[in-house]
Amino acid sequence: MTRSPILDETDRLRAELPENFRDDIVESLYAEAARISATSLSHAERPARPTLDKLLDRILTHRVWGFLAMGVLLFGVFWFTIAGAAVPSDLLSGLLVEHGHEQLTRLARLLSLPDWMSGLLVDGVYLSTAWVVAVMLPPMAIFFPLFTILEDFGYLPRVAFNLDRLFAKAGAHGKQALTMMMGYGCNAAGVTATRVIDSPRERLIAVITNNFSICNGRWPVLILLGTVFLGQLAPPPLAAVVAAASVTTVAALGVLTALVVSWGLSRTVLRGATSVYSLELPPYRPPRVWRTLYTSLIDRTLKVLRRAVTMAAPAGAVTWLISNITVADASLAAHLVDLLAPLGWLMGLNGIILLAYLVAVPANEIVVPTILMLTMTLGTNLFGAEQGVLLDLGTAETATVLVQAGGWTLLTAVNLMLFTLLHNPCGTTILTIWHETRSATWTAVATLLPVGLGIVVTSLTAAVARWAGWG
Amino acid sequence: MSTTPSPPTTNACGTCALNNAANLRRLGVDPSGHDLVVALAGNPNTGKSTVFNALTGLRQHVGNWAGKTVDRAEGGFEYHERRYKLVDLPGTYSLLSTSEDEDIARDFLVFGRPDVTAVVVDATRLERDLNLVLQILQITTRVVVAVNLVDEARRHGITVDFRHLSRELGVPAVGMAARRGTGIEDLLDALERVALSPDSFDGRRVVHRNRRLERAVSHLAERITQHVPGVTNPRWVALRLLEGDPALERAVAEGRLRDLVADPAGPRSETVPEEPDA
Numbered sequence: 001m002t003r004s005p006i007l008d009e010t011d012r013l014r015a016e017l018p019e020n021f022r023d024d025i026v027e028s029l030y031a032e033a034a035r036i037s038a039t040s041l042s043h044a045e046r047p048a049r050p051t052l053d054k055l056l057d058r059i060l061t062h063r064v065w066g067f068l069a070m071g072v073l074l075f076g077v078f079w080f081t082i083a084g085a086a087v088p089s090d091l092l093s094g095l096l097v098e099h100g101h102e103q104l105t106r107l108a109r110l111l112s113l114p115d116w117m118s119g120l121l122v123d124g125v126y127l128s129t130a131w132v133v134a135v136m137l138p139p140m141a142i143f144f145p146l147f148t149i150l151e152d153f154g155y156l157p158r159v160a161f162n163l164d165r166l167f168a169k170a171g172a173h174g175k176q177a178l179t180m181m182m183g184y185g186c187n188a189a190g191v192t193a194t195r196v197i198d199s200p201r202e203r204l205i206a207v208i209t210n211n212f213s214i215c216n217g218r219w220p221v222l223i224l225l226g227t228v229f230l231g232q233l234a235p236p237p238l239a240a241v242v243a244a245a246s247v248t249t250v251a252a253l254g255v256l257t258a259l260v261v262s263w264g265l266s267r268t269v270l271r272g273a274t275s276v277y278s279l280e281l282p283p284y285r286p287p288r289v290w291r292t293l294y295t296s297l298i299d300r301t302l303k304v305l306r307r308a309v310t311m312a313a314p315a316g317a318v319t320w321l322i323s324n325i326t327v328a329d330a331s332l333a334a335h336l337v338d339l340l341a342p343l344g345w346l347m348g349l350n351g352i353i354l355l356a357y358l359v360a361v362p363a364n365e366i367v368v369p370t371i372l373m374l375t376m377t378l379g380t381n382l383f384g385a386e387q388g389v390l391l392d393l394g395t396a397e398t399a400t401v402l403v404q405a406g407g408w409t410l411l412t413a414v415n416l417m418l419f420t421l422l423h424n425p426c427g428t429t430i431l432t433i434w435h436e437t438r439s440a441t442w443t444a445v446a447t448l449l450p451v452g453l454g455i456v457v458t459s460l461t462a463a464v465a466r467w468a469g470w471g
Numbered sequence: 472m473s474t475t476p477s478p479p480t481t482n483a484c485g486t487c488a489l490n491n492a493a494n495l496r497r498l499g500v501d502p503s504g505h506d507l508v509v510a511l512a513g514n515p516n517t518g519k520s521t522v523f524n525a526l527t528g529l530r531q532h533v534g535n536w537a538g539k540t541v542d543r544a545e546g547g548f549e550y551h552e553r554r555y556k557l558v559d560l561p562g563t564y565s566l567l568s569t570s571e572d573e574d575i576a577r578d579f580l581v582f583g584r585p586d587v588t589a590v591v592v593d594a595t596r597l598e599r600d601l602n603l604v605l606q607i608l609q610i611t612t613r614v615v616v617a618v619n620l621v622d623e624a625r626r627h628g629i630t631v632d633f634r635h636l637s638r639e640l641g642v643p644a645v646g647m648a649a650r651r652g653t654g655i656e657d658l659l660d661a662l663e664r665v666a667l668s669p670d671s672f673d674g675r676r677v678v679h680r681n682r683r684l685e686r687a688v689s690h691l692a693e694r695i696t697q698h699v700p701g702v703t704n705p706r707w708v709a710l711r712l713l714e715g716d717p718a719l720e721r722a723v724a725e726g727r728l729r730d731l732v733a734d735p736a737g738p739r740s741e742t743v744p745e746e747p748d749a
Contacts, residue, residue, distance in 0.1 A: 044628030
């Protein structure tokens with residue numbers, strides 16, 4: 001191919017230019033912008049508002065107080081969510097799970113549906129869907145608006161600012177803190193957001209660690225686990241506080257993990273220089289509360305709920321099927337649980353939980369109902385539940401079931417929360433990572449590294465707990 | 472491509488937050504059969520997504536922080552019986568350095584050749600944001616500068632002289648507070664005016680202070696015009712080539728510079744088919 005004469009001319013001209021001509025270009029541009037801006041603006045004597053902004057920033061981005069404020073705000077949001085969701089959750093559960101299930105069972109009998117069909121549809125599909133709606137809708141309807149208000153107010157970049165120093169020390173790009181903030185909404189979106197990072201090395205680190213930002217799908221699961229298992233251990237007045245504290249701790253652990261993994265990657269396979277960048281702190285803006293309530297209800301809550309429901313229905317069917325298909329004297333589920341039991345024990349969990357995670361690979365949201373369903377089926381028959389039927393119990397009874405029928409201990413609950421933080425990204429996120437990196441290797445790393453880490457961490461806590469005699 | 476004789480204003484706008492923009496019909500994600508293409512550019516966190524939502528009626532996620540939109544979002548609206556396709560570009564501080572989001576924004580401005588580009592700027596950070604405006608003006612002069620957040624600027628005691636700003640930049644500048652839905656009508660008017668204007672605008676060109684650089688740019692721009700007559704922005708192409716922009720070097724080597732030739736008829740007429748995605 002012959003080179004274009006224009007490119008030859010370009011090379012010739014460039015050779016004649018001074019070395020720093022690129023700086024000149026930028027300088028001319030900036031000077032012009034400064035001139036136009038100065039002549040177009042007029043200032044009043046003393047703006048009153050920035051002082052409040054400055055005061056807020058001095059606290060919220062302070063080396064010490066900033067982190068304290070972060071913890072208090074997060075804790076407050078979780079506490080509000082957990083305390084506020086209890087009553088509507090019970091109401092919905094009574095309506096959809098107890099009442100609705102009873103009516104549908106009656107209807108199925110009236111239509112004289114065959115047993116397997118009413119079992120699959122009513123006990124499998126309907127019950128798991130109803131359960132997901134009842135336990136997930138109220139916390140989400142509270143949590144997402146609160147989080148959106150914080151975002152609208154301009155708080156998230158302050159969190160990024162606080163974390164920025166830590167990420168720089170971990171050898172990662174400062175903008176990674178921003179992509180993590182995005183990941184707190186949805187990891188797939190967080191992975192896409194890493195496009196703002198120029199260096200491929202730092203971008204890969206951000207992609208791999210984004211999964212440690214707890215996403216929309218996992219917040220409700222953690223809130224639920226915290227409420228059902230840890231909250232119940234405390235005396236009733238303190239239950240919500242303990243639950244909120246446990247979720248805050250897991251979120252903080254997520255940040256810590258992201259930092260440690262980033263540090264590890266930037267010291268080993270992804271070595272290189274850290275880029276410098278400037279983070280812009282937007283002004284605080286009074287959040288528009290009603291609009292926020294509306295959009296976060298429609299956009300976030302319903303979207304996540306829809307996904308959970310569409311995933312819950314087939315998962316309910318699968319659970320019912322594996323519980324009711326018998327191979328060599330035991331259900332398929334029982335065989336699988338036996339197979340997974342040793343690994344489950346090692347991780348301080350059990351075979352049922354791991355099987356539930358396998359069933360729930362497409363969406364983490366439905367892990368808990370699946371665990372309950374399997375525990376009721378395979379454990380000691382406590383409440384006279386049928387095979388593969390999801391139980392209709394309140395939170396207190398749920399804990400009782402798991403402790404008595406599932407043999408759960410505090411260790412199981414804690415490790416399940418840890419495993420919720422540290423396991424593979426959901427199907428959508430894995431697909432996004434593939435799209436963004438176009439590399440099977442890095443997609444595999446981003447998928448397997450968190451699970452591996454989850455297995456190691458839970459095994460360690462299990463070993464320590466057993467050694468100390470708690471397990 | 473005929474449109475309905477009178478836009479239905481009553482039912483859609485009665486409940487609309489911007490009922491002063493009575494001629495606006497928001498088309499959501501359906502920009503099919505559009506007559507004109509509008510690009511939405513700007514620095515991060517200046518309210519581009521808010522403007523996008525106000526015009527299209529979509530609810531793209533808006534957040535008070537920089538770098539939230541990295542993809543190109545598209546939507547549509549109808550104004551004065553013309554259908555517009557609106558393309559929300561990722562927010563960037565400049566078009567000089569190369570990161571993926573800047574490339575997406577720049578490539579669309581250069582090769583997507585929108586009929587008009589709305590550059591959203593933050594009234595409280597005008598100087599910083601004007602850097603981007605000046606850079607965009609080197610690529611295209613079919614620009615409207617939407618000075619957003621004037622309400623916040625007022626709270627900080629800042630007022631903007633829009634007439635002066637328009638004169639300096641050579642393109643219309645309008646003030647707005649998109650979060651409250653004010654100024655949308657002015658923006659729509661200005662967009663329509665620029666998109667339909669047969670004349671080219673005399674956008675502010677940055678003259679380089681370094682005389683040798685200025686000479687090199689002018690000389691190379693001339694050569695480019697000789698080779699490919701009709702390129703809309705020879706000076707910008709020249710500058711980018713001098714800086715060694717690989718994307719443009721490739722475009723020159725592959726003879727794609729012709730893609731930059733403007734239609735002789737000014738704005739694109741209705742007969743232009745779907746443009747290939749840049």
